[in-house]
Amino acid sequence: MTEFEKHKKELRARAMKLPLHPGVYLMHDKSGKIIYIGKAKALKNRVSQYFGSDKNHDEKVRQMVAHVDWFEYILTDSEFEALVLECSLIKQHTPKYNILLKDDKGYSYIRVSKGPWPRISEAKQIADDGAEYIGPYVSGWSVKQSVEAAQKIFRLPTCNRVFPRDIGKGRPCLNYYIKQCCAPCRGKISEEEYREAVQDAINFLRGGSAESVRELTRRMEEAAEKLEFERAARIRDYLAAIKKTAERQKVVCSKIPEQDVIAMTQGSGKTCFQVFRFENGRLTDRETFFINGTGMPKAVRGEFLERYYSMRDRIPPRVTLDGPAEGQELLSRWLSEKAGRKVTITVPQKGEQAKLADMCRNNAAEQLAQATGRTGREASALDELARLLGLPEPPAYIESYDISNLAGEENVAGMVVFENGRPLRSAYRRFKIKTVVGQDDYASMREVIARRLEEYEKNKDSGEGFGRLPDLILLDGGKGHVAAVQPILDAAGYNIPLFGMVKDDRHRTRAIAKNGGEIAINSNRSAFTLISTIQDEVHRFAIGYHRQLRKKSTISSTLLSIEGVGPVRAKALLKRFRTVAAIGDADLQELIETPGITEPAARNIYNYFHPESKDD
Template sequence: MTDHEKHIKELRSRAMRLPLSPGVYIMHDKSGKIIYIGKAKALKNRVSQYFGSEKNHDEKVRRMVSNVEYFEYILTDSEFEALVLECSLIKQHTPKYNILLKDDKGYHYIKITAGPWPRISQAKQVLDDGANYIGPYVSSWATKESIDEALKIFRLPSCSRKFPQDIGKARPCLNYYIKQCCAPCRGRISEQEYNELVEEAIDFLRGGSAKSMRELEKKMNEAAEALEFERAARIRDRLTAIKRMSDRQKVVAARVPEQDIIALAQGADTSCFEVFRFLNGRLCDRETFLMGETGNPKTARGEFIERYYAMRDRIPPRVCLDGPTENTELLGEWLSRKAERKVTVSVPQKGEQAQLVEMCRNNAAEQVAQATGRTVREASALDELGRLLGMEQPPIYIESYDISNLAGSENVAGMVVFENGRPLKSAYRKFKIKTVEGQDDYASMKEVLERRFHEYFDAQGKNSTEGFGRLPDLILLDGGKGQVSAVRPVLEASGLQVPLFGMVKDDKHRTRAIATDGGEIAINSNRKAFTLVSSIQDEVHRFAIGYHRQARKKTTISSELTTIEGVGQTRAKALLKHFKTIRAIKNADLEELAAAPGMTKPAARNLFQYFHPQEERS
């Protein structure tokens, strides 16, 4: 037993002596620094879990436990008091392995530059530069969205050109041609007309769309009465633009007046929490929190809610999540006391609320995709597949297996790997079935997985996490519940906990469902997951078939060589291994053939004569 194993055993022994009472536990490293703080309804049960089998932990927890030197605890009268104390201690000590959020909610302003041809932009602080500032606003996103809307509605420039210096110096940009800019650079709009647009945009930003529309309607009617029809038409176009923008915003609206939507997207080592904040039924703010690995999503959601609302003053009456969390009722009680009114925490399953959660989750997946170099489709497909299979986290590393043979001959298997939703061809492996005679796909699949896990345990002895030393997050077998049932005992005997499913095809060889021991999971309605699983099934079938054809070709070539006197099955295999191809054997001279492993001069002469009959006679 290593020193580390002895230390973990001592920690577990101490944890087993803890009381079955609520409280807070505090983990320290060798330097005495606090690295993790948690709460528990029963301290003994929760803390002892950390020092049990590593197989039950995700990578984040394993890393934390490996750094624990000792722990201490504080008893509380209730689980709720433990939650309050935990929040206070985390805020005070900011432990490394707790979810920590950086509060970047500063103040933001709308800036209108001074002088002729003023420009509207966003600013983080008020400078003594003569410009006019509107604000402050708390939400950076809302400020930017409002400015973008005003620039598009009133067709004001958003480029870096300076006026009047750049008037007439270059052709207008794309925004002019798609009618989103009046293009002062063309010199066809007067300074007075431009300033009028800016003033109307400022009124829009100050008063909102309803007030701005009333003012513009009044100006349009006045222009029409004064027979200024061109001016009235321009104002009419601005009113149409405001209405079109308002209609677009209604798409991101909800019947619930005030609520927050929170969703989590996880990658291999990058995660993202996305928050959509609704006020008066409209999306008024959004926040994105990119972070490293978050581990168990149930735990992560609970930690995030604690950290997020500890640094936010406004707590809505409803918080909707994209999945379950630990201690939902406890979190609801904590939020209710902070807000001094009832706060509901829920996971919508259908209807408008579920659609909003899905939109929030897709935005979180987009952030993970941008951070990791994946596409949004790949990130969303993995997330959807994980939820469909009831997995706690998306399957980042997937292994898939298929058996290929011809009436039981040349029995082989192929293994393909998909990482982050993409083929990882350097990890593909081929298996030649050794223990199964004839056509028995169940027994063949069982042998392949036994050999794969044997390689895993060998790699663990060498402290290797590459190749077979890395366990997959998910195993997909080409076949139905029969293949799954045949392989399940292999997993159970190994003591490994890896999700295992089959991939079922229809009579047209198209992916139809995912098989379990007891039945099937339909995936046709889950488009992203369906496309990913179909790609995996097609790829593993292609790879296994390719290996089978290669093996048959070698057998045919080997059979041809064994017809030559002095070249048996063993010598034929040795020749193919040495020369790689039949062409190389044919092109070799007599000396090269004689020098090959296991060859004799008479056998080499017969082999050379077989491929070069005329040269031998001459």
């Protein structure tokens, strides 16, 4: 027994002496620093779990346990008091292994530069540069969206050209041709008209679209009455652009006036949370948080809610989640007391709220994809698959197997690998079935998985190819295949999720098979597409290998039927001529010149393909 195992056993013995009482526990490292703080309904049960089997622990917990030197605890009167104390202590000590969110919510401003051709932009702070600053605003995302909308509506330039210096010195950019810039660079607008457009944009940003629409409508009618049709047409275009922007904003709206929508996605050792904040039924702010490591979604979601609202004063009456959170009722009570009114935490299953949660999760997947070098579609598919199969985190490394034979002849298997949702062809492997005679797909699959695990034991030090264990195994078959193979994994002591891929009568993916039943996947579009792709790929790979062997077998049987031609000479002929057809077209001299082929053997080969020449 190693020193670590001895120490872990001592810590577990001490944990078993803790009371079955609510409280907070604090884990310390050798230097005495607090590295983790948690709460518990029953301290004995919760703390002892850390120092038992690490089979069900995620990587973050295993690392934390490895650094624990000792722990202490504080008893509380209730689990709710434990939650409040835990939040306070985490804020005070910022332990390494707790989720810690950086609160970078500073103020943002709208900047209007000075000079005859002013520009509108966003700014994080006020500078002493003579420019006009509008604000402050709490939401930087909202300021950015508003400035971009104003620039497009009123066709203000966003390039780096300086006016009037650069007027007439270059061709207008693409924005001019798609009617998103008034092109001062080409003199398409006068200085007076430009300043009027900038002032309209400022009024739009200060007063909102409704106020701008009323004022612009009044000015358009006034210009029309004065027969200033060009000016009236320009204002009409502004109004049309405002209306179009408003229609786009309605796509992201909520019937519930004030709420937060929170969703998460995991993958490649990271977790991404996306927060959509709604006020007056409109999306007013959006925040993205990245957390190193992954874990059980329910626990991670609960911990995130604690950390997020510990650093937020504004708490909406409703929090919508994309999945259940650990201690959801307790968190709802804590938020209610913090806000001074009832706060409801919900996990919608259908309707508008479910669509908002899905949209939020898709945005989280896209952000995570950009951070990890994947596409949003791949991240979303793996995240959806993990939820569907109940996996602790999205499977980054998937292996899939299929058996192929013809009435038991040329019995083979194919293994394909998908890494981060993409085929990893360098890791594909082929197997010739050795121990199964006849057609027995269950026994063949058992042999393949057993051989694959044996290869892992031989190569595990390399961490590549067979030296890497998959996060998920998918078999081309139903629950019978799963039931046949599961004992192989259990006997070897590997806790690898195992599922089957079930096809319908038309050979299309229909469901996921597990021990004792099936999981329908048709309603999960991203996961369905991924599973279908994997199933088609492994079937293609396995049947391709089977056909290759059958073709070789047919060729070999043709050549071996010729008198004087054995396996060595057949191989020599195929090496030189590549195909049986080319051997048949060769003349006698070419056959004699083939290494290893004697003249009598060459005559037999030639006569076999040219029976009419035997008499000659």
